[in-house]
Amino acid sequence: MATHPLWRPIAIGSNAARQSQRVAFRQTEPGPPQAYDRRWEASFARVRDLVASALGSDRTVLHVGSTAVPGMVAKPVIDVDLLVPDVLDEQAWLPKLEAVGFRLVFRDAIAGDRHRQLTLGEPNTNLHVWQPDAVEPRRHRLFVEWLRAHPEDRATYAEAKASAVRASGAVRYNDAKAAVVYDIYERAFTADPNHAHDPHPRP
Structure with missing residues (x-):
């Protein structure tokens, strides 16, 4: 069976499990999902x-x-x-980011990738720190490119977000939409002309 190099098995409950790796809380709470705001691109430029x-x-x-x-x-x-x-060489980068307002909130690994998560209060930001060989940032880029080009999956993902909000209290937001995220990745992997990928249906 052919498998895309960025494929990872579905990990329901992984966001809840990683909470034990939390070292602090964010400066600004996220708030609920909302319609796209063109100012977000300018906010990224500031970050x-x-x-x-x-x-x-x-x-x-x-x-x-x-x-x-x-x-x-x-x-x-x-x-x-x-x-x-080197993510683990925190002295080389963390104090400098903290000096301009970022706060470290997680020290963990995601599917084997060393990872640190920082937040910023304004603009409200999740800054994910990885090493150059990490798989997860490549997955992130593929997911964004796929959603930009496929409005039907944007709609599917938007409904998953709404369902996740309705499930609040029963399961963490990211975990509640994990199945839909996995399915979208499957479609992106299968359509990738650069890598063979046979369907890997989730359990």
Whole structure:
């Protein structure tokens, strides 16, 4: 069976499980999903410039998540991927980011990728720090590109978000929409002309 190099098995409940890795809480709560706001792109530019002022302009800083998809319903939080040479060498990058307002909230690994998550109060931001060989940032870019090009999956994902909000209290928001995210990835992998991928239906 052919498998796309970015495929990962579905991980229902993974967001709830990672809460034990939390080291602090975010400055600003996300709030509920809302209609796409054109100002989110300008907010990302502010975050990118802030990271550049702290670490230099040669860092890879990418706008990911739903706020990077025009027309997509999203919580008003800018998701950003930052690549650093060594995530574990925190002294090389963390104090500089904290000095410009970021706060470390998670030290963990996601599907084997070393990961740190920081937040910023204004604009409300999730800054995800990875190493250059990490798979997860590549998955993020593929997901954004797919949603930008496929309005039917934007609608499917928007409904999953609405259902996740309705399920609040029973299951964490990201876990509640994990099945739909997995299915969208499956379609993106199957359609990728650069890699063979046989369907991997979720259990």
